[in-house]
Amino acid sequence: MTIHRTRRALVTGAAKGIGRAVATHFAREGYDLVLFDVAEDALEAVAQDLASDSTRVVTVIGSVASAADCARAAKAAQDAFGGLDVLSHNAGIQRYGTLETTDEALWDEVFSVNLKGAYLISRAVIDMIVEARGSIVHMASVQGFASQEGVLAYSAAKHGLVGLVRASAIDCAAKGVRVNGVAPGSVDTPMLRATVAGAPDPEALWREIGAMHPLGRPARAEEIASVVAFLASDAASFVSGEVLRVDGAMLARIGGSPEKGAKE
C-alpha cells in the first residue's frame, strides 16, 4: 500500500505576483506551505487567504539576501512540517541601468537578491530537500538567455541563475534531487505593472509588451505557476537541469518575414 503524505513547499516572493500564484496553486493541490517574503502585510493577507483544512500555512518575514533570514525560513519548515519536499524560489527585483549607468550599489543590490538569494535559500533548505528526495524550481527569465537594453545587472544575474540551476542539478542528482528553472517572458504582476506605470506612455508600452510575444500578450501569473507546479511534481520525475521557457514563443522568433517580403 502506498501512503501519500502531504507535500511541503517553501515559496519565496510569495506575497505578490508569480510567487503568490505558485503558493495559490500549491494550496489547491493540498500542500503545506512556508511563505517567505519581505512584504509583511501582503504576505499575511496571502497566508490568511490560503490557509484551510487541507493546507497549513506558516509565514516568515525576511529577505532571501540574508543568510540568517533564510536559515529562519528553513527552521520554520522543519519546526512546522518536519521538512520540505519543494523549494519554489521566486523572490526577485527589477532595476534598470546600462553599463554606463549601473553603479556598484545597484549591481550589488540586484545580485544580492536575484542570484545570491537563490544560492542562500537553496543552501538553507538543501538538507531537507535531500532527505525528501525533493526538488527545487528557480524563477529565471528570458533575460537569462538574451537581454533587452538597459537591464545589465538584472540580465547578468538571471544568466547566473541559469548556471546555478544547471550546476546544482548536477551536484544534487546522485541524491535524487531535481533542480529546474522557469524562464518567463513578460508576466502581468505588480513588478511589470510598476515598470509600465513608470513609462512616459504606459499604454504604448503595454501594447509593445504584448507585441513582443508572438502569442500577443504577457502571461498571467497562473500560467507560470502551473509550470512550476509541473516541474515540482512527479510528472516531471526525469526533468532536471532544465530552464523551461514560458514566453509565448518570444525567444523562438527571429526578425523578418521572408515569405511576405517575397510576395510584396
Ligand SMILES: NC(=O)c1ccc[n+]([C@@H]2O[C@H](COP(=O)([O-])OP(=O)(O)OC[C@H]3O[C@@H](n4cnc5c(N)ncnc54)[C@H](O)[C@@H]3O)[C@@H](O)[C@H]2O)c1
Ligand atoms: N513579471 C515579469 O514580467 C517577470 C518576467 C520574468 C521573470 N520574472 C521573475 O519572476 C520573479 C517574481 O517576479 P514578479 O513579477 O512576481 O515580481 P513582484 O514584484 O510582483 O513580486 C516579487 C515578490 O518578491 C518579494 N521580494 C522582493 N525582494 C525580496 C527579498 N529580498 N526577499 C524576499 N522576498 C522579496 C516582493 O516583496 C514580492 O512579493 C522574479 O524573480 C522576477 O525576476 C518576472
